[in-house]
Amino acid sequence: MNRARGSLLCAVLLAALSGVACQTAYHTQRAVPPELTAHAVVVYPFGFRWPEPAWRSFELSQRLISEALAVYGEQALFFGPSEFKLYRPQDDNAWVASNALSRLVSYGVRPEAGLVLRPWAERRVQTLQRELHDAQGRPVGSGAGEETTFLGHVEVLHPSSGRVLVEVTGEVVADPFAERTDEGADPSPELTRLMVGLTREALAALEDTLSPPRSPSPPLGEVLLVPWEAFSYAEEGRPPLSPQLAAMDALDAEVVRQQRLRFANPDLAPDALTRLARMPAGLYVREAPEGGKLAPGEVVVGLDGGPALPQALARARFAPTPVQVRIRLPAGDFAERLLP
Known part of the structure; x- marks a missing residue:
């Protein structure tokens, strides 16, 4: 095959397999x-219905929680994957x-006032074989490729x-030729966008049902997630990433950390990501009301005896009793405080 025909073949194949990712209506x-509150x-x-590491299940759910907090953070308490133990994911009687019910009870929430949001997806991969033609309709060869479709629930x-x-x-159909601007932070951006949209739709259907247990x-302020909690997250048959990360070359480990930071904070500038990469796991305080309990530059590293996660900080505003938090100060020292 001559160079011109080879170029034409490549161009036609790319056109056949690319295009804008196609998404159906929800x-x-x-x-x-109507009486439920x-x-x-x-x-x-x-829930990935194909092999994925445990940290991916954690971080994708955390992304969905962040989306939920942005809109419904004052209408309900949210709890995430590392805050309870899940024994049977497919059982509808959560x-x-x-053991999630024990977390609700500690906030004075009765079982009948609790809901469970269960996100999961299937992946279908189809091999495509096409005969390619030139502008005159003459066959110039054939091309093969794969089309990946994500079905979200x-x-x-x-x-x-x-x-x-x-x-x-x-x-949604993944576009293998779409421009990636996140340096590989999201291995399946089409799936992430799909699940964010489905979660928003599901919560919108509950808008009249969600109501906080108290005002x-x-x-407390605007925070950024330093997501190292994902590295220690594990499920049965899916070990944590932390031992593998510890065995990595220092440069490779830094790349992993930068990517997970970018996934958790997709709109953050590179210099801010570099600064966060040096912080311990927790919530970096970006902005806070003057005279409040938190100050810019501090890192919340522990909340009520558990990990410092966005939903835990949001819940502190509804807690029936003061919540103890551990803070890393900008100078590197640590302090204990009560919120709110």
């Missing part, structure tokens, strides 16, 4: 009793299939009644 089923939403670790369960209140589904205290 399909929503809603069966929410929910104070809390427990978000399950993301109060039996996990978000279910909202009411464990106390055994009902599925909301189910939202959608699909929140004033906002």
